Amino acid sequence: MKKPVLLVVALLLAALGILSCGKDPSGGTPAPDTAVDRKALLTYWADSLVKPGYQRLNDKLVVLKTKTTAFTAAPTTATLLETRQAWQAAYVEWQKVELFEFGPAEAVSLRNHFNIYPADAAGINRNISSGTYDFELSTAIPQQGFPALDYLLNGVATGDAAIAQQYATSASHRRYLTDVVAKMEQTFGTVYGQWNGGYRDTFINSTGTDASSSLSRVINAYSLYFERYLRAGKVGIPAGTMTGTPLPAKMEAYYLRGALPLQLATTAHTAVQQFFNGRPGRPSLKSYLDALGAKDSRSGQPLSSLISTQLGASYQQLSSLGPDLHTTFTARNADAVASYNEMQKAVRMIKVDMTSALSVTVTYVDNDGD
Structure with a gap:
């Protein structure tokens, strides 16, 4: 007669144990692992924030490259203003995704290539004069990206006409401006490509x-x-x-x-x-x-x-x-x-x-x- 009674007690204890799972000792708050579907959160971040944000920035960078190419081919006040406008639009778009410095962006130090300021104007001028520079060096961090474009499009001379004239008469300036934009395109292309490739699944499955x-x-x-x-x-x-x-x-x-x-x-x-x-x-x-x-x-x-x-x-x-x-x-x-x-x-x-x-x-x- 004792065995059936003991069996019933054991089953009741097991049931109580199951019902108590998922609650903390205080008795009300779900445990973190069961309170939120972290994969759903990561999926939303990846598919609704990071990837679309990067898509919009990529679109702006494509325009920036097109306008830069047109400006260096024919440096005038008009083409300068168009390039400056494209730079501003891309710079604003960058602000919406700069916080995503994890995964591929962290791996390539995207922020270091895009937005470390103030720009090193003296270093930029040395690079232009020498024609020799390596954007992967730590010393080159403030000589590239959006801050460098700020100096190149707004600070190399006083007044738009003088800036356009500087590029019209200096192949070295035209080359450096082209190289800065090309480096941004290359670095961001790596990040953008990985998010549109296998990294997205890696990201959402790390829960x-x-x-x-x-x-x-x-x-x-x-x-x-x-x-x-x-x-x-x-x-x-x-x-x-x-x-x-x-x-x-x-x-x-x-x-x-x-x-x-x-x-x-x-x-x-x-x-x-x-x-x-x-x-x-x-x-x-x-x-x-x-x-x-x-x-x-x-x-x-x-x-x-x-x-x-x-x-x-x-x-x-x-x-x-x-x-x-x-x-x-x-x-x-x-x-x-x-x-x-x-x-x-x-x-x-x-x-x-x-x-x-x-x-x-x-x-x-x-x-x-x-």
């Missing part, structure tokens, strides 16, 4: 949270980009938050100036916000945090709402720095410092609170001294 997983690489790239390249690079360094002295010469698009630098910064910030918030009904970092029931440890409020709200406040402060960011750095720098400070509030939430909630380890070290 863990360890340091080599796609989620970890994306989160680290996202956090690093916002902290170092948006907060510090576009605002903090030229505002002098690390030195105590404004350094407007270190701003993005320094040679053209006008409205473009702020457009680049606000476009980049919008990309960061949209990547976090996502679209209604689609997977995103916000929906991931909500599914995990992530709360702010200080206030107990939903972490996703706090991050989204702070990113919104940060964007508003950044937008107020217009219309000419160079003038802001020189005439009302306190406003630029305030913008940096608003972004810094979001850095803590993203780098510390969000990564902890997602069980992702921060693998980069920020060394800007703040």
Whole structure:
């Protein structure tokens, strides 16, 4: 008689064990592995954000190459303006994908080839004079990409007519401009080709949270980009938050100036916000945090709402720095410092609170001294 009773008890215990799976010890929040379909999240990022974003940038780079070819074949004020317009359009498009510095982009150091500023004008001029240069050298990083094009199309002489004349009379200038664009096309082509090849499947099938997983690489790239390249690079360094002295010469698009630098910064910030918030009904970092029931440890409020709200406040402060960011750095720098400070509030939430909630380890070290 005892054996049937023991069997029933064992079955009841097993059933209770099954029902308890997927809950944490506190009794309410699903375990991370069951709360979110990470493959669906990675698939959405790959197919709806990265690949279409790269497609749009590729289209802009094709136009840039076409206009550059026309300009170097017949350097006039008109062809210069067309090339400059194509450069601006591609530069704005780049801001929407620069945060994707993982996978193939990380492997080829795409950002180093595309957007390390300020441009090394002296080095560019030496390269033009010597006719010998290697864009793969570390010293050549600030002598290429969009910042180099900024100098080549806006800074080699004073006034559009003088710039066009410089190219009309100098084969060395025409060659260097052509080579910079060709190097961008080659480097980006490698990244774009891999995403349209086998890497997409590799990316979406890496569904863990360890340091080599796609989620970890994306989160680290996202956090690093916002902290170092948006907060510090576009605002903090030229505002002098690390030195105590404004350094407007270190701003993005320094040679053209006008409205473009702020457009680049606000476009980049919008990309960061949209990547976090996502679209209604689609997977995103916000929906991931909500599914995990992530709360702010200080206030107990939903972490996703706090991050989204702070990113919104940060964007508003950044937008107020217009219309000419160079003038802001020189005439009302306190406003630029305030913008940096608003972004810094979001850095803590993203780098510390969000990564902890997602069980992702921060693998980069920020060394800007703040």
